[in-house]
Amino acid sequence: MASDDRLRNFRSLGKKIMAVGRNYRALAAEQGNPIPEKPIVFMKPTTSYITEGQSIKIPLGCKTLFFEVELGVIIGRRCSKVQEQEVDDYIGGYCLVLDMTAQDFQRGAKAKGHPWCLSKGFDTACPVSDFIPKEKVKNYSDIELWLKVNGLIKQKSSTSDMIFSFPQVISYISSYITLEEGDVIITGSPAGAGPVEPGEIIEAGLADIMNIKFPVIAQ
Ligand SMILES: O=C(O)/C=C/C(=O)CC(=O)C(=O)O
Numbered sequence: 001m002a003s004d005d006r007l008r009n010f011r012s013l014g015k016k017i018m019a020v021g022r023n024y025r026a027l028a029a030e031q032g033n034p035i036p037e038k039p040i041v042f043m044k045p046t047t048s049y050i051t052e053g054q055s056i057k058i059p060l061g062c063k064t065l066f067f068e069v070e071l072g073v074i075i076g077r078r079c080s081k082v083q084e085q086e087v088d089d090y091i092g093g094y095c096l097v098l099d100m101t102a103q104d105f106q107r108g109a110k111a112k113g114h115p116w117c118l119s120k121g122f123d124t125a126c127p128v129s130d131f132i133p134k135e136k137v138k139n140y141s142d143i144e145l146w147l148k149v150n151g152l153i154k155q156k157s158s159t160s161d162m163i164f165s166f167p168q169v170i171s172y173i174s175s176y177i178t179l180e181e182g183d184v185i186i187t188g189s190p191a192g193a194g195p196v197e198p199g200e201i202i203e204a205g206l207a208d209i210m211n212i213k214f215p216v217i218a219q
């Protein structure tokens with residue numbers, strides 16, 4: 001397993017940001033989507049990472065930019081076809097992530113059966129916290145995530161509302177795609193995902209372990 005010192009650098013160490021969509025019952029219900037039978041998997045490029053001190057930039061032509069707070073799992077060592085009961089051996093740590101989504105682009109793409117790449121992968125679409133050491137998250141199956149816009153609470157939920165558990169998600173993805181040291185898997189957004197405007201400030205947190213804050217600006 002990579003050391004915490006190496007994984008602190010996960011944003012440049014990892015090659016992929018894998019993401020699971022529609023993984024919380026309440027969000028699926030809120031958005032009128034059926035519960036998926038298997039995890040819905042997509043990718044965001046690592047060029048979409050930003051860290052605190054940088055701003056979320058609304059992509060060109062986007063009219064509805066949505067926030068989604070998510071718990072990210074950082075892979076500690078290369079793995080493929082991992083059994084669910086072995087998944088914990090490959091978790092190197094965690095991070096708190098905003099899966100920023102150009103919702104109007106995504107809606108248009110979904111209607112035509114086109115990919116979500118631009119709607120989820122534009123520059124600044126993945127604001128991320130610092131590395132969270134593995135031992136700080138005692139129970140990844142029941143930990144609180146919250147998000148505020150301009151101080152008002154918009155999302156507050158527990159990972160216990162996930163449809164597919166961390167072991168199911170990581171095992172499933174690794175049966176098709178080799179996961180490498182520093183890769184991040186973002187595990188889906190709870191209910192309450194919604195729009196943000198230029199000038200607004202997004203704050204999010206993982207229980208009392210990590211807080212992040214990002215301003216939203218126009219191009
Ligand atoms: O329309 C859908 O099925 C899903 C939309 C999303 O943006 C999925 C996520 O990124 C999520 O649920 O976290």
Ligand SMILES: [Mg+2]
Pocket residue numbers: 019020021022068070099188189
């Ligand atoms: Mg998401």
